Amino acid sequence: MSSETIALTAIGEAERPIGERLHDWVVTVDHKKLGILYILYALLFLVVGGIEATILRIQLIVPHNHFVSPEVFNRMMTMHGTTMIFFMVMPILFGFGTYLIPLMIGARDMAFPRLNAFSFWMTAFGGLLLYFSFIGGNGLYGAGAAPDVGWWAYAPLTSRAFSVGHSTDFWTLALLVSGVGSIGTGVNFIATLLCMRCPGMTLGKMPLLAWLNLVVGGMVILAISPLTAAQIMLCIDRYLGGHFFDTQAGGSAVLWMHFFWIFGHPEVYILVVPAFAFVSEIVPIFSRKPIFGYPIMVAATIAIGFISFSVWAHHMFTVGMSSYGNSFFVFTTMAIAVPTGIKIFNWLGTMWGGKIQFKAPMLFCIGFLFQFLIAGLTGIMLGAAPFNWQLSGSYFVVAHFHYVIVGGILFAVFGAFYYWFPKMSGRLYNETLAKWHFWLFLIGFHMTFDFMHIPGILGMPRRIYTYEPGRGWDIWNLIVTVGVFFQIAAILIFVGNLLWSLFKGDPASSDPWDAWTLEWSTTSPPPDYNFATIPVVKSRRPLWDLKHPEDPDWKYE
Amino acid sequence: MSSAAFVRNAAETEWVLPSRGRVGMFSLIAAESAIFTIFVVAYIFYIGKSMSGPMPKDVLETPIFNTICLLSSSLTIHLAVRALRRARVNAFGFWWFVTMVLGTIFLVGTGREWQRMIFEKGLTISTNLFGTTYYSLVGLHAFHVTVGLIGIVLAMIFTLLGKVEPAHSERVDVFSLYWHFVDAVWVVVFTVVYVIGR
Numbered sequence: 001m002s003s004e005t006i007a008l009t010a011i012g013e014a015e016r017p018i019g020e021r022l023h024d025w026v027v028t029v030d031h032k033k034l035g036i037l038y039i040l041y042a043l044l045f046l047v048v049g050g051i052e053a054t055i056l057r058i059q060l061i062v063p064h065n066h067f068v069s070p071e072v073f074n075r076m077m078t079m080h081g082t083t084m085i086f087f088m089v090m091p092i093l094f095g096f097g098t099y100l101i102p103l104m105i106g107a108r109d110m111a112f113p114r115l116n117a118f119s120f121w122m123t124a125f126g127g128l129l130l131y132f133s134f135i136g137g138n139g140l141y142g143a144g145a146a147p148d149v150g151w152w153a154y155a156p157l158t159s160r161a162f163s164v165g166h167s168t169d170f171w172t173l174a175l176l177v178s179g180v181g182s183i184g185t186g187v188n189f190i191a192t193l194l195c196m197r198c199p200g201m202t203l204g205k206m207p208l209l210a211w212l213n214l215v216v217g218g219m220v221i222l223a224i225s226p227l228t229a230a231q232i233m234l235c236i237d238r239y240l241g242g243h244f245f246d247t248q249a250g251g252s253a254v255l256w257m258h259f260f261w262i263f264g265h266p267e268v269y270i271l272v273v274p275a276f277a278f279v280s281e282i283v284p285i286f287s288r289k290p291i292f293g294y295p296i297m298v299a300a301t302i303a304i305g306f307i308s309f310s311v312w313a314h315h316m317f318t319v320g321m322s323s324y325g326n327s328f329f330v331f332t333t334m335a336i337a338v339p340t341g342i343k344i345f346n347w348l349g350t351m352w353g354g355k356i357q358f359k360a361p362m363l364f365c366i367g368f369l370f371q372f373l374i375a376g377l378t379g380i381m382l383g384a385a386p387f388n389w390q391l392s393g394s395y396f397v398v399a400h401f402h403y404v405i406v407g408g409i410l411f412a413v414f415g416a417f418y419y420w421f422p423k424m425s426g427r428l429y430n431e432t433l434a435k436w437h438f439w440l441f442l443i444g445f446h447m448t449f450d451f452m453h454i455p456g457i458l459g460m461p462r463r464i465y466t467y468e469p470g471r472g473w474d475i476w477n478l479i480v481t482v483g484v485f486f487q488i489a490a491i492l493i494f495v496g497n498l499l500w501s502l503f504k505g506d507p508a509s510s511d512p513w514d515a516w517t518l519e520w521s522t523t524s525p526p527p528d529y530n531f532a533t534i535p536v537v538k539s540r541r542p543l544w545d546l547k548h549p550e551d552p553d554w555k556y557e
Numbered sequence: 558m559s560s561a562a563f564v565r566n567a568a569e570t571e572w573v574l575p576s577r578g579r580v581g582m583f584s585l586i587a588a589e590s591a592i593f594t595i596f597v598v599a600y601i602f603y604i605g606k607s608m609s610g611p612m613p614k615d616v617l618e619t620p621i622f623n624t625i626c627l628l629s630s631s632l633t634i635h636l637a638v639r640a641l642r643r644a645r646v647n648a649f650g651f652w653w654f655v656t657m658v659l660g661t662i663f664l665v666g667t668g669r670e671w672q673r674m675i676f677e678k679g680l681t682i683s684t685n686l687f688g689t690t691y692y693s694l695v696g697l698h699a700f701h702v703t704v705g706l707i708g709i710v711l712a713m714i715f716t717l718l719g720k721v722e723p724a725h726s727e728r729v730d731v732f733s734l735y736w737h738f739v740d741a742v743w744v745v746v747f748t749v750v751y752v753i754g755r
Contacts, residue, residue, distance in 0.1 A: 111577040187584040195577035221584055225591035232592075233599065236693055241683030244599060244693075250606040250686045259595055 029113035030528060034120050035099025036424060039417075041124055042092035043495075045083050048131075050491065052080035054484055057448075061481040063469040073465035074148035079130070081151030082171065085267070086178055087127040089409060093274040094123075094185050096416055097213045099424065101189065103519035103526060104207045106198025106535040111191035119184035126178030133170035147171035150463065152260055153234075155245035155253040160238055169238060176231040179224045186220030189213050198518075200537040205557075207517045207540065208291060211298050212277035215305045216270055222309065223266035230259035254319055261312035269308040272372075272404065273301060275412035276343060279365045282419050283347050285515050286362035287354030290541060290553075293346045300339035300346075307336040317388040326385045333383030337376060344373055360434035364415030367442055371407030375400060378453070393463075396456025402449050414441070414494070421498075422512045426524045427505030433497040441490035447483025451476050516541035578731040586738045589701070593742055596697055597749055600690045604754050607685040616678040619751045623666035624743065627702075630659035631740040634733045642730075644723040650716045656736070657713055660706045667699050691750065698746050701739045708732055 025033055055076050059067045068076070098116060102109055110116045130147075137145045144165035149157040158168050193214045197206065206214075234256075236242035243249035245256045284291045291297065313321060313329045321329075347369055356362065378400040382388050391397065414437070421429050455473040467473055511520040521543055522531055539545055539553035604613075637652035671692075674680045682692040712729065715721050721729075 112581060115581075183585075183588045187581050187588070190584045191577045191581040194580050195574045197574060199572040217584070218587075221588035222591050225588045226595045229592040229595035232697075233596075233693065236682065236689065242689040242693070243683070243686050244689055250603070250608045251689075252602070255599065255602060259599075262595075 029109075029117045031098050031102050031110045031113065031116060032424075032526060032528075032530075034116050035095045035097075037120055038091045038095025038098060038123070041120075041127070042088050042095060045087040045091070045127060047491075047495075049080050049083040049088055050488070052076045052083065054488065056080065057481040057484045059465060060467075060477050062478070063467050063474060065466055068465075070465040071148065074150075074463075075146040077463060078147045078150055078171070082130060082147070082175075083127075084405070085151065085271070086175060087123070087130065089271050089405065089413075090182065091123055092413055093216075093271065094119075094182070096278070096413075096420070097189060097216070097274060098185070100420065100519060101192055101210060101213055102196065103423075103522070103530055104210050104517050105193065105196060105201055106518050106531060106537065107192065107196040108530050108534075110188050111196055112188050115184050115188050119181040119188065122181030122184070123178045126174045126176075126181065129170055129177060130174035133167050133174075137167035137170055138165050152257075152264070154260075155251075155256040156247065158234060158238070159246060169235075172231050172234050172238070176228060176235070179228040179231070182220055182224045183228070186217045186224070189217030190221070193217070198535050198537060204295075205537060205540050208280035208294065208297055209277040209517075212273050212280065212301050215301045216273050216277075219266050219270050219273070219305050219308065223263050223270060226259055227263035227267075230256065230263070233259075254316075257316055257319065258313070261315045262309070264315065265312040266308045268401075268404065269304055271409050273304065275368065275409040276301065278412045278416035278419070279347060279368055281517065282361045282365050282415050283350050285419075285513050286357045286359060286365075287351045288357075289350055289354040290516075291346070292349035292352075293342075294540065296342060297346055300342045303339040304336060307332060307339070311336055314383050314388070317385045318392045330383060330385050334380065337380055337383075340376055344369065344376075359418075360429070360431060360438055361415040361419035363435070363438045364411045364418070367438070368408055368411040368415065371403060371411060371445070375403035375408055378403065391456060393461055394456040395452055395460045395462055398462050399449050399452035399456055402452070407445055407449060411441075411445075414438075419513070420519075421501065422508035423519060423524050423526070425502055425505070426508055427501050428508045428512060429501040429505060430497050433493055433500075437490050437493045437497065440486050440493065444483045444486025444488075444490055447486060448480050449483075451479045451483070455480075511543070514547075516543045518542055521546070576727065576731075578727060579734070582731045582734045586734065589738065590742075593697065593745070596690075596694045597745060600694050600749055600754065603686045603690050607687045609685050611678055611680050611684070611687070613687055613691075613750075613755045616674055616680055617751060617755055618670070620666060620670060620747075623663050623670075624747055626659045626666070627663040627740055627743050630656045630663075631737050633659065634736050638726065638730050638733050641721070641723055641726040646716075646721060646723070649721065649729075650713075653709065653713055653716060657706065657709045660702060660709060664699065664702055664706065667695065667702075694746060695750065698739070698742055701742070705736050705739050708735075 025037065028034060028037075055068060056073065059065050059073055098110065098120075101107075133146045137147070144163065144167040147153075147167045147170060149163060149168055149171065153168070153171065156162055158172075193206070193210055203211075233242070233244040237244050237246060243251045245251050245253055247253055280291055280297060310332045311329060313325060314333045317326060317329070347365075378396070382391065382397060382400055418429055418434055421427075455476045458472050458476075460467065460471075460473045460477075467477075508524045510523050512524075513520070518531075518535055518537070519526070521535065535542065537545075539557050541553045545552035545554060633652045633656045637649050637656060640646075640648035640652060680688045680691075682688050712721065712732070
């Protein structure tokens with residue numbers, strides 16, 4: 001196997017016409033191109049979902065505002081949630097996984113390259129289907145436009161009686177289609193990581209990013225499938241007159257909540273575990289130390305994977321479950337904080353005593369560490385049933401999960417973006433602009449989401465399109481909305497940096513960070529075949545071994 | 558930096574990894590199991606909750622013959638795969654054909670059962686909760702049988718054209734995992750619908 005080589009094709013062939021090159025991107029099965037397609041697609045939806053969020057916040061900036069109508073507010077709320085979860089965060093994480101996994105394990109492609117392309121295009125067309133609802137959602141009834149049932153689409157809002165037209169159908173089909181794509185990606189991750197590793201890379205020598213994505217693959221196939229099943233049931237209800245969630249015929253609205261959240265909570269971990277993976281790769285490089293407690297990190301991730309399937313009903317404490325049910329889900333929710341806490345200590349342990357370099361990827365990871373900790377603490381507060389009864393359905397919950405998704409996941413994604421940008425594009429990004437991006441986004445994030453907790457505690461419900469003055473919520477909503485504009489400024493700098501660096505940035509060497517994993521051993525950007533010769537590894541840090549033959553890692557592992 | 562520096566002496570140690578076909582199929586089966594689990598949970602949750610007739614005990618007849626056909630097709634597909642692995646292509650063709658016939662009998666049997674329920678007993682998917690859950694669970698399974706049968710028919714055509722060789726035994730083996738899964742799901746569906754549900 002190790003003697004397997006590929007004849008090098010002539011590089012520097014004459015520039016081909018643009019049409020032909022675009023055609024290459026459409027028909028490609030190369031994991032690097034598909035990974036970049038995922039990421040670009042997700043960035044597009046980051047902007048779209050961001051515009052929707054901005055509309056929501058402008059509407060709420062002062063009491064009795066008339067920026068948008070209540071109907072439009074509901075549509076924007078639904079589209080913002082659905083877009084950000086299914087068509088922004090998931091694709092960008094799958095994109096990084098698709099791009100990096102084969103490079104990190106010394107393989108030339110995923111286990112099933114065509115399935116990989118299929119998965120991407122299913123996700124892409126799912127997103128198009130969702131947004132086509134703005135045009136096609138009216139249906140024969142002429143009512144409705146975009147979906148307005150919330151991203152959780154509780155029954156009976158989705159029944160034919162309350163959701164006329166086709167808007168809910170577009171929502172259902174979009175998630176069904178993209179869900180099939182996600183399941184394909186999960187299968188591909190697992191098969192690639194188990195069957196395509198280069199010689200010498202035993203499971204215990206895989207980079208942590210590979211390990212964590214293996215867990216994500218398992219969670220995807222087990223958690224997205226229930227959502228797919230629930231969407232099939234909703235289709236049966238809406239198209240064939242079924243009664244799954246029709247309470248008038250004996251069906252149960254609460255069953256939909258169970259089915260949705262048994263997908264919905266593992267989904268949070270599907271999103272956050274890849275973020276953990278980025279941090280686990282970036283923190284050691286910029287602390288100049290190997291990761292602290294590798295086996296514990298792997299064990300904690302697997303524990304999170306298991307426990308995440310038993311916490312879903314903590315989204316449903318106010319539904320009226322039995323006291324045994326409540327106690328069980330409080331207990332499991334507390335239990336999942338333990339492996340998560342272990343991870344935070346391990347990252348701190350990695351930084352402790354290291355020579356920390358405060359480059360943009362590291363800054364974003366440090367932001368992630370503190371913000372994810374706070375998000376976890378408010379999570380424990382909400383996980384206690386009595387506290388939850390008080391604050392469920394308030395802005396405190398909105399602040400909590402945006403702290404997880406923006407303060408945790410998005411910060412880690414930005415870190416990963418800067419860290420791997422030189423590898424993907426072959427250019428260095430502009431560090432000054434990246435630091436501006438970081439600080440502006442940090443200020444905007446904290447203005448928006450720190451202060452969002454307070455109106456929640458003061459009783460402001462979520463999902464309302466306006467509110468009465470004089471309840472003590474006004475000033476907080478103003479600060480929250482002002483923070484959004486700092487975030488917009490930061491994102492504009494990010495996009496500008498991306499475009500400028502792509503065309504004008506300094507050329508990147510194959511290993512600009514002096515890193516230790518296999519993707520940095522090949523050129524930037526890597527050739528189609530990744531590695532001219534399949535590498536053979538002896539330790540978790542193969543490039544360290546190569547650079548330090550006098551003191552290689554494999555002597556100690 | 559050249560990655561050639563990583564190369565050790567070739568074949569210093571044997572490096573064997575699991576077959577990606579099998580791992581991929583087992584992952585797909587895990588995903589499918591989760592889908593079926595949700596439908597089975599819904600079926601069990603709604604047993605006896607229908608607010609109008611017809612009820613399961615009035616209309617359901619246990620499909621013993623169908624069940625025997627489908628379960629024995631697991632045995633015949635196993636014999637087919639074993640024959641191909643031993644390079645006995647004709648024996649493979651025979652057992653593969655038997656599997657196809659057994660699967661078709663099952664599907665036709667389900668169709669006849671549905672016809673009887675719809676036209677004689679007046680139970681459709683929108684009649685009551687029992688109809689909704691029954692047709693979706695049994696229908697989801699029948700859909701999987703149909704997908705499996707399409708695969709079997711394709712392989713049968715290739716066999717008749719003489720394109721199937723012992724080298725394909727790995728692929729056929731991976732496919733047979735799916736068929737075994739469909740059979741195993743039927744055991745669950747049968748138990749839930751025809752034993753517990755009545």
